[in-house]
Amino acid sequence: MGEGRRVERCEWCAAPVDSGAVRRPCRVRCPSCGSWNTEPTPTEAELKRAYEGWYRPESGRFGGPGDSLLRRLRARLATRLTQTAPDGPILDVGAGDGILVRALREAGRDAVGIDRVLAPPWVTETALENVEGGCAGIVYWHSLEHLRRPGEELQLAVSKLSPGGVLAIAMPNAASLQAAIFGDRWFALDYPRHLVHVPSSALRSRLVELGMSIERISYWRGGQVVFGWLHGLVGWLPGRPDLYMAIRRAPARERTTSGLSRAATLVAACLLLPLALVGAVLEVAFRRGGTVYVEARNV
Numbered sequence: 001m002g003e004g005r006r007v008e009r010c011e012w013c014a015a016p017v018d019s020g021a022v023r024r025p026c027r028v029r030c031p032s033c034g035s036w037n038t039e040p041t042p043t044e045a046e047l048k049r050a051y052e053g054w055y056r057p058e059s060g061r062f063g064g065p066g067d068s069l070l071r072r073l074r075a076r077l078a079t080r081l082t083q084t085a086p087d088g089p090i091l092d093v094g095a096g097d098g099i100l101v102r103a104l105r106e107a108g109r110d111a112v113g114i115d116r117v118l119a120p121p122w123v124t125e126t127a128l129e130n131v132e133g134g135c136a137g138i139v140y141w142h143s144l145e146h147l148r149r150p151g152e153e154l155q156l157a158v159s160k161l162s163p164g165g166v167l168a169i170a171m172p173n174a175a176s177l178q179a180a181i182f183g184d185r186w187f188a189l190d191y192p193r194h195l196v197h198v199p200s201s202a203l204r205s206r207l208v209e210l211g212m213s214i215e216r217i218s219y220w221r222g223g224q225v226v227f228g229w230l231h232g233l234v235g236w237l238p239g240r241p242d243l244y245m246a247i248r249r250a251p252a253r254e255r256t257t258s259g260l261s262r263a264a265t266l267v268a269a270c271l272l273l274p275l276a277l278v279g280a281v282l283e284v285a286f287r288r289g290g291t292v293y294v295e296a297r298n299v
Helices: 044-051 066-084 099-106 150-160 177-185 200-209 225-235 259-285
Strands: 027-029 036-038 090-093 111-115 123-125 135-141 161-172 212-218 291-298
Touching: 066 099, 066 135, 066 161, 090 099, 090 150, 099 111, 135 150, 150 161, 150 200, 161 200, 177 225, 177 259, 200 212, 200 291, 225 259
Parallel strands: 090 111, 090 135, 111 123, 135 161
Antiparallel strands: 027 036, 161 291, 212 291
């Protein structure tokens, strides 16, 4: 990064961020809501480059059983949304490769997705403001943190919901134990694609402000909890190996990785898995999970 500008107001709550705000490499903390904003703010050109090529190739992102596991997890989410959302269409915002949309349609729901770059079947390259209202459910599965002004986006989403409609949101939790322990190497920072890093309390407060009734909060269902720990622990090893790149297919890696280096990283991850599981269990028990999943209803 480097072409963008300093943050002047919080991407989440729009409060001013002055020169006295706490700053860390590539981010600044909002003194009002506690969210961390990526700084300098990436330009549209930078974001376009960040999502091109290796990030989500057509051949799939993950090696081994990774992509099939992702499909099974999305099928479970589709089953839950089918049970909780009233009759009507479900919209997946930031649908990416359309796995959740496909799972919802296979479950018998009318579902479409929108995304900024990729447009597989049932996914349109557009923004929420261009979508008609009357949605029975709107899903932000690890997509809110990718958007500019996501707090304002939620207000727009509520206006698109039908009475009784459900918002389902999963996003990284900036107040998690893993975020505190791994600091500037926390997996979920993901510069420059993640524009804001929100504490779960700020997400809950925003939904309440918008008149939504929060029905479920989970620090496990949001996914990536164990992997966040595992990625951080592996990254502490000599040479700072990158587990995320090691589990991705060759076309889906930002940089070339030798087979030996990749194998060593995966072996290290297997050895550290028990410790990562302990960390995940502890942070979920203390309600400070690496991700947070929230379901809220329009009442």
